[in-house]
Each structure stands twice: as C-alpha cells, then as structure tokens.
Amino acid sequence: MFRELRLLALKSAPGMFESTYEQAAARSEADWRALLAGELQQIFGMFDGNKLIGIAGVFTSRDDPATAHLVMDFIAPEYRGKGLWQLMYAARLDWVRGRKAFRRAIVAARESNAPSLGAMRAAGFTETRRETHTWPDGATEDEIWFELRLER
Numbered sequence: 001m002f003r004e005l006r007l008l009a010l011k012s013a014p015g016m017f018e019s020t021y022e023q024a025a026a027r028s029e030a031d032w033r034a035l036l037a038g039e040l041q042q043i044f045g046m047f048d049g050n051k052l053i054g055i056a057g058v059f060t061s062r063d064d065p066a067t068a069h070l071v072m073d074f075i076a077p078e079y080r081g082k083g084l085w086q087l088m089y090a091a092r093l094d095w096v097r098g099r100k101a102f103r104r105a106i107v108a109a110r111e112s113n114a115p116s117l118g119a120m121r122a123a124g125f126t127e128t129r130r131e132t133h134t135w136p137d138g139a140t141e142d143e144i145w146f147e148l149r150l151e152r
Contacts (some may be wrong), residue, residue, distance in 0.1 A: 001052040002043065003032045009055070009074035015137025016113055017072070044091045046075065046084060053079045056088040058095055061106070068096040070107040073116060080115075089123040097150060104149050110135060111142040120146045 010021040035057075036043050046054030054075040061067035070092055075084055096102050107125060109116035110133075121127075125146035133143040 002036060002045065002055060003027075005045075005052050005055050005074065005076070006072070008076070009072075012077070013074075015135040015139055016110055016116075017136070020136040042092070042095050043072070044088065044095075046087060048079070054084060054088060056092055058092045058105075060101075066101060066103040068092075068099075068102045068105040070105055073119075085115075085119045086123075089119065093123070093148075102150055104147055106145060106147050108143050108145045111144055117144060124148055 007021060007024055010017055010019065010024050014021065035041070040060040041058060043055060043057045045052050046056075055072055056070070056074070057072040059069045059071055061069050070089075073085070073088060075088070093105065096105050105125075106128075107120050109120065111117075111130075125148045127144060128147045129145045130142045131145070132140060134140045
C-alpha cells in the first residue's frame with residue numbers, strides 16, 4: 001500500500017518531491033520495506049477504513065542526528081481540503097518529541113507549493129532560508145526551509 005501511494009504521489013505531483021517516479025518505481029521490495037523498518041526514521045500512514053489515503057515521514061538528518069527532517073507529505077487528492085494535514089504533522093511531531101535526541105525539526109517545500117508552505121507555518125515552523133533548487137521536473141525554483149525548535 002505504501003509503495004502504491006508513494007508512486008501515485010510522485011506521478012501526480014512530479015517535481016514536488018526530491019525523487020522521481022522512475023527512481024522510486026525501480027526500487028526493490030527490500031528497499032521499500034527498509035523505508036518502513038528503519039530505527040532512524042518513521043513513516044506514517046493515514047487510513048480511511050482499510051484504504052491508505054496519506055503518507056508522511058520523518059528521517060534523522062544525515063548531517064545532524066539532533067535534527068528530524070519531515071518528508072514525504074502526501075494526501076490523496078480526494079481527501080484534501082479537510083484539514084487532515086494537521087493529523088500528519090501531529091503524528092510526526094509526537095514521534096519526534098518522544099525521542100530525546102532531537103533538538104529541532106526541519107521541513108522544506110517548493111516555493112509554488114502554497115498548501116505545504118501554509119501547513120508548515122500553521123504547524124508552528126519558522127522560515128529559515130531559501131535555496132535555488134532544480135527540481136526533478138526540470139524547473140528551477142526556490143526551496144523554502146522551515147524549522148521548529150523543540151523544548152527539552
């Protein structure tokens with residue numbers, strides 16, 4: 001289910017994520033299972049009954065183990081506009097806060113992705129920087145980074 005929804009996300013929104021549909025489709029079954037089983041990351045699913053309708057993840061930053069990187073936000077189009085993003089952020093931030101090693105959470109989105117940028121701000125994240133980025137669809141557009149400091 002995770003693989004299918006992730007591939008739908010990449011196919012329906014090319015350029016909004018760091019990887020492409022082709023890259024993800026080429027992953028082995030073991031690669032997909034490893035994403036779901038790692039100790040340094042967590043993938044969350046949102047369900048409507050037995051149907052997976054949303055995914056979101058948290059990865060420990062490769063550069064800083066005290067930083068949680070929120071990634072992979074996707075809600076199936078027919079479920080958008082209902083405020084479900086709040087549940088995705090709450091689940092991930094609860095997981096991050098439950099691990100004492102994390103001091104901050106970061107998240108980023110393409111400048112034209114207004115819904116994601118709005119969700120980040122509404123979830124309490126503060127814009128920290130912008131970087132010019134060439135996206136998988138070939139477009140060059142700023143990537144806007146946000147941070148949430150975690151109180152300990």
